[in-house]
Amino acid sequence: MDLTKQKKLDAFLLGILLIGMILALYMAFLGAPRERTMGDLQRIFYFHVPSGIVGLLAFAANFVASVMYLIKKDRKWDSLALSAAEVGVMFFMIVLVTGPIWAKPVWFVWWTWSPRLTSSLVLWLLYLAYMLVRAYVPDPERRAVMSAVFGIIAFLDAPIVFFSIRWWRDMHPSAMIEKGGIDPAMVPAFLTCSLVFLVLLVYVIRRRLFLESARVELERLERAANLVR
Amino acid sequence: MENVDTMHYLFAAYAAIWIILAIYLFSIQSREKKLRDELRNLREFLEHRPDNRKKA
Numbered sequence: 001m002d003l004t005k006q007k008k009l010d011a012f013l014l015g016i017l018l019i020g021m022i023l024a025l026y027m028a029f030l031g032a033p034r035e036r037t038m039g040d041l042q043r044i045f046y047f048h049v050p051s052g053i054v055g056l057l058a059f060a061a062n063f064v065a066s067v068m069y070l071i072k073k074d075r076k077w078d079s080l081a082l083s084a085a086e087v088g089v090m091f092f093m094i095v096l097v098t099g100p101i102w103a104k105p106v107w108f109v110w111w112t113w114s115p116r117l118t119s120s121l122v123l124w125l126l127y128l129a130y131m132l133v134r135a136y137v138p139d140p141e142r143r144a145v146m147s148a149v150f151g152i153i154a155f156l157d158a159p160i161v162f163f164s165i166r167w168w169r170d171m172h173p174s175a176m177i178e179k180g181g182i183d184p185a186m187v188p189a190f191l192t193c194s195l196v197f198l199v200l201l202v203y204v205i206r207r208r209l210f211l212e213s214a215r216v217e218l219e220r221l222e223r224a225a226n227l228v229r
Numbered sequence: 230m231e232n233v234d235t236m237h238y239l240f241a242a243y244a245a246i247w248i249i250l251a252i253y254l255f256s257i258q259s260r261e262k263k264l265r266d267e268l269r270n271l272r273e274f275l276e277h278r279p280d281n282r283k284k285a
Binding site for chain 2: 043048094101102105218221222
């Protein structure tokens with residue numbers, strides 16, 4: 001895809017995103033009913049949970065791209081893996097910041113070492129470490145292989161985060177969207193916000209990927225000009 | 230729990246979401262600009278460097 005088409009697609013995605021965000025905010029604050037016990041505070045749910053979902057999807061994209069890099073040895077997969085990991089870290093940061101803000105008035109603690117919270121924090125730290133590994137290995141091929149292996153191992157924690165509330169006793173309500181979990185009146189707002197966050201995930205990964213492509217091009221030119229070893 | 234006391238937590242959570250998103254998007258934007266400038270400088274350097282002139 002040429003640059004003009006890419007920019008047009010980015011502008012289109014941004015337009016969808018802006019309209020979607022307004023709709024998501026409307027649904028979260030006005031469209032969804034007021035929860036019986038938590039009141040308006042429960043509205044944190046509509047951005048907190050979709051952030052977690054798209055964060056896990058970003059880490060899944062990193063896993064797939066890491067596997068593909070090890071098979072194909074194509075730098076494009078490495079760039080996608082890095083972009084997905086960085087974006088995943090950003091979304092999980094939202095989860096880890098909004099979670100305690102929600103927990104304090106409901107559970108009366110900012111943080112508790114429950115399985116879901118602990119595994120989420122570990123996952124976030126693993127991908128932070130993934131980015132540190134990348135920052136400290138100068139050789140591009142070695143960096144790509146090492147980080148691909150690290151990314152595959154780090155992703156082992158993702159199923160633990162997802163299933164932790166089913167496998168162990170946790171303060172988190174289990175299976176929010178399963179039957180008997182979330183109130184049917186809250187489903188449209190939840191689905192709208194999840195869909196908007198999905199578009200946001202695609203948009204941000206595309207932007208980050210574009211940045212990484214420019215960095216790879218700079219690295220290639222510097223090597224061609226013998227400016228670096 | 231269903232009172233005004235919890236409203237500042239709701240405000241704090243949504244403010245945190247927008248701040249994190251804005252900082253990240255701004256960091257992408259500024260890194261992109263820096264890289265674009267570096268690429269342009271490098272291309273100019275390559276075009277005008279002495280061994281290129283000799284070849285020409």
